[in-house]
Amino acid sequence: MLEQVNPVKRFRSVGSCSGLDRACRQDRMRVVERERGFALLMVLWTLILLAFLAMVFADNARTEVFLAxxxxxxxxAEALADGGIYRAAAGLSRDPVDGGFYGDGRVYVWPSEAGEVxxxxxxxxxxxxxxxxxxxLLRELLVIVGADSKLAESLADAIIDFRDEDDDKQPHGAEVREYRAEGLGYGPKNQRIVLTDELIYxxxxxxxLLARLSPFITTFGQDELPHKATAPRQVKAAVIAVLNEGRGGRSDDASTGDGSDIGSDTGGTLSTNDHRTSFGSHSASSFGSSSSFSSRFSLGSGLSSGFGSSGDLSADGWTDEESGSAFAEDGDEGVEENRSGVNIYTVHSEARTVNGTMFVREAVVNLAGADDQPFVINGWRQGTPQLFVPGETVPAVAASGP
Structure with a gap:
């Protein structure tokens, strides 16, 4: 009968075997080699784990660097765009004839070492x-930005009912009864509108529709008709339609569309040789050579004929009574013609760094907001890009502005 040997006892016997026992020495060497293989395996797994941890740490560090x-x-980019707002406010503090800025939507360029504004x-x-x-006028503007004529007519009357203080319904408007019929839990405001966003009610x-209408409406105006010299072309077209309708006709130049070009229109022309549209030693031609860019900001040449040569269209300075001209050349008008006198302006500022990062800021600047400071910011928000052509690069230049 074979005796079962305890492995522990065998290990101890091997460790204490005499040098004359060959089999004992061989068993001992096998145990040592087995222990060495296990130790090597542990070292390899430890190195693999450390390498993996190092790789994860390096990847996280690289991500943190990119985020920073x-x-x-x-x-x-945000600081540059904000600087553009303040640069515009500073330019508005001077008369256009003295090198100040115009409020007619023309594009100004401000290069710097960090990028361009x-x-x-x-x-x-x-x-x-x-x-x-x-x-x-509300109806014609609504049609121009894409509303059908029936909806435009009802919305125009509803806006009148929304702002007036009485309960008398306009022909196609809406008072409390109509609001209730629409299932709305409120009625018309019946007082002055403070924010254009209130029209959503x-x-x-x-x-x-309100997003397409917003660039052309305000609550800061003073007259029934907008100021001609600073009006966007869509507003001019709406006024033309109203004035011509009052004369018994409608100009083809005031024809409406679907409003698809509304978002890219600034209502001004880009001048590449006018000192008023650039700062420092770099003129606006640094980016104005792109035909796709300059064409986006050109004023429709056909609008001028809509003002006609008839004195019947004369209203709030919309036509020159002597010549019948709808527009004067840039720089020919007096200060009163270049600015409406409201002294409140919307500024759209876009910045692009040399690395291609962009930021857009829009602000409402009130030049008559306080007596103890030159201007007040009435509104401040992040905007959407309009002025930089996709894929366009901005060269690094030395700034030498005024």
């Missing part, structure tokens, strides 16, 4: 004031 770089680029300024007096505009108004 993006944060720096975004902060730089492009901004336009729009005089709020050149927009349609929804608190003063007649229903006919008018029955029939949609967010998309």
């Amino acid at each position: 770089r993006n944060l720096v680029d975004n902060a730089q 492009r901004f336009w300024i729009r005089d709020e007096g050149g927009k349609v004031d929804i608190n003063n505009a007649p229903a006919a 008018v029955p029939g108004m949609t967010a998309d």
